[in-house]
Amino acid sequence: DHDHFAKQGVPNLEPVPVFGNALRSTFGRESVVDLFTRSYNKFKQSKIHGMFSFNQISYVLTDPELIKQLTIKDFDHFINHNEMVSEVDRVFGKTLFGMRGQVWKDMRSTLSPIFTSSKMKAMYGLLYNHVQDFLKHFEKKTGNGTVDIDALEIFSRFTADGITNAVLGFEGDCVKNDDSALYDLCKEILHGFASTQAILKFIIAFLAPKVYSFFEMQIISKKTTDFFRRVVIDVMKERERTNVSRPDVIQLMHNVRSKIQNKEALPEGEEDGLKANLKNLEKIVDDDEYWLAQGFIFFLGGFDTTSHLLQGITLELALNPEIQDELYQEIIAVNADLDDKPVSYDILHNMKFLDMVISEALRKHPPFVQMDRTCSKDYNLDLGNGKNVLIKKGELVVFPYYQLHRDAEYFPDPEKFDPYRFSDENKDSIVSGTYIPFGLGPRACIGSRFVLMEVKLLMFHLLLNFEIKKCARTPEKLTYEQNLAQRILQRVYLNFVKRIDK
Numbered sequence: 229d230h231d232h233f234a235k236q237g238v239p240n241l242e243p244v245p246v247f248g249n250a251l252r253s254t255f256g257r258e259s260v261v262d263l264f265t266r267s268y269n270k271f272k273q274s275k276i277h278g279m280f281s282f283n284q285i286s287y288v289l290t291d292p293e294l295i296k297q298l299t300i301k302d303f304d305h306f307i308n309h310n311e312m313v314s315e316v317d318r319v320f321g322k323t324l325f326g327m328r329g330q331v332w333k334d335m336r337s338t339l340s341p342i343f344t345s346s347k348m349k350a351m352y353g354l355l356y357n358h359v360q361d362f363l364k365h366f367e368k369k370t371g372n373g374t375v376d377i378d379a380l381e382i383f384s385r386f387t388a389d390g391i392t393n394a395v396l397g398f399e400g401d402c403v404k405n406d407d408s409a410l411y412d413l414c415k416e417i418l419h420g421f422a423s424t425q426a427i428l429k430f431i432i433a434f435l436a437p438k439v440y441s442f443f444e445m446q447i448i449s450k451k452t453t454d455f456f457r458r459v460v461i462d463v464m465k466e467r468e469r470t471n472v473s474r475p476d477v478i479q480l481m482h483n484v485r486s487k488i489q490n491k492e493a494l495p496e497g498e499e500d501g502l503k504a505n506l507k508n509l510e511k512i513v514d515d516d517e518y519w520l521a522q523g524f525i526f527f528l529g530g531f532d533t534t535s536h537l538l539q540g541i542t543l544e545l546a547l548n549p550e551i552q553d554e555l556y557q558e559i560i561a562v563n564a565d566l567d568d569k570p571v572s573y574d575i576l577h578n579m580k581f582l583d584m585v586i587s588e589a590l591r592k593h594p595p596f597v598q599m600d601r602t603c604s605k606d607y608n609l610d611l612g613n614g615k616n617v618l619i620k621k622g623e624l625v626v627f628p629y630y631q632l633h634r635d636a637e638y639f640p641d642p643e644k645f646d647p648y649r650f651s652d653e654n655k656d657s658i659v660s661g662t663y664i665p666f667g668l669g670p671r672a673c674i675g676s677r678f679v680l681m682e683v684k685l686l687m688f689h690l691l692l693n694f695e696i697k698k699c700a701r702t703p704e705k706l707t708y709e710q711n712l713a714q715r716i717l718q719r720v721y722l723n724f725v726k727r728i729d730k
């Protein structure tokens with residue numbers, strides 16, 4: 229019903245039959261980011277506007293206060309992400325991202341203790357060694373600045389191995405082996421989610437479930453499920469049998485799972501939440517798919533997003549040599565105090581300029597350009613100007629991260645890469661709800677601490693050893709593919725020159 233928004237007094241771009249507002253993106257004429265920028269700029273003042281993704285009704289919230297209200301205060305009306313994928317893919321529906329309602333709440337509070345700072349510290353050593361290993365192989369590839377390095381490619385290999393090491397509990401070979409089967413699998417998994425073909429598949433599945441099941445279409449392939457069954461379930465069993473322990477996520481999941489299975493008395497402290505969850509999780513604890521699905525989502529969540537962040541940081545450092553130099557100065561000052569000892573988690577954590585550079589890269593190049601929630605109970609949204617909008621159960625709400633992060637009202641001169649937006653003096657003046665690269669509220673990214681640890685570790689050692697330079701093939705600006713996939717169009721090539729003045 230294309231009058232849907234007009235009846236509610238909510239403005240929207242004119243839709244066309246079947247495709248809604250997605251016609252140009254479906255046929256390769258416009259990126260999803262450009263579509264949302266168009267509607268954001270036109271309707272920002274209304275606080276909320278409508279969008280039809282095919283026939284899915286979506287409300288786009290442009291007002292930071294309302295975004296906070298829905299994701300934090302009134303979270304109970306908007307617990308779940310878009311249900312389209314969880315609805316059609318059994319395994320995806322069992323991942324933390326795809327789970328819904330009460331079971332999601334229980335699983336989330338069960339898994340949260342895995343990502344606390346104390347657990348990150350225990351994992352730090354694994355990532356530290358991983359970074360040292362990476363640099364050895366990386367140095368050979370750079371040809372001392374003579375080879376144009378494809379940043380996304382090399383950092384995807386780095387993050388795939390990082391997540392394999394810290395989450396799945398074995399050493400990947402994506403960096404050292406150009407023909408790594410693991411890396412092929414990564415690309416395949418990604419293609420299953422982030423290509424126009426994949427998105428059309430979701431849409432068919434959602435609009436015409438019968439067609440979807442008739443053709444036995446699948447999003448997470450059997451090969452992928454089998455792989456995660458092997459690396460998650462079999463490894464858990466192996467650890468149980470051999471009593472070998474390693475400070476990785478598999479181990480922590482195994483510990484949590486066996487506690488629930490054995491109805492063990494739980495220690496006081498951070499895992500208290502488990503007690504309350506035991507009852508609900510008992511129903512699903514024996515289902516291997518719930519556990520391999522978590523391995524899968526940590527893997528998917530951890531490799532492509534983090535490599536995009538690393539690409540954004542290194543591109544900006546190459547384009548802004550004075551910022552690179554300021555960061556290098558911070559790094560060598562810290563390094564000089566280390567007396568050849570490895571840099572610790574706490575020292576990295578306290579490096580101000582490094583943190584500012586990463587924050588600014590997450591602002592300018594957010595790996596997720598938008599996020600959504602499905603309304604799970606009818607919700608009467610008070611716009612505060614005498615107007616109300618009734619958001620019905622099943623309708624979607626979208627938060628346009630990219631457009632908020634580049635809105636000149638909140639971030640003056642938004643194209644400028646300026647880490648000082650996040651300095652101690654300035655960061656308090658950022659309007660809350662406008663900078664949300666990891667989302668907001670109880671459903672925000674569970675892995676953000678892990679990301680920051682991994683990225684800081686790599687950037688510290690990368691800059692200590694290399695100067696990042698732009699080359700003839702370095703793009704000055706990034707845009708998005710003109711399709712449904714929300715992928716960056718340009719390949720970012722950079723040169724890495726070994727430093728001799730260490």
Ligand code: HEM
Pocket residue numbers: 324325326336525526527529530531533534537594595596599600665666667668669670671672673674675676678679
């Ligand atoms: C730069 C890297 C990353 C970015 C920008 C990012 C961003 C996000 C965002 C925006 C969400 C949705 C939040 C919301 O709806 O409010 C999310 C959810 C999630 N992320 Fe991340 N993420 C990153 C890395 C990771 C890593 C390394 C992991 C795992 C180790 C991870 C695991 C997850 C999971 C499991 C969820 C779903 C949480 C839930 O629904 O309860 N992410 N992430």
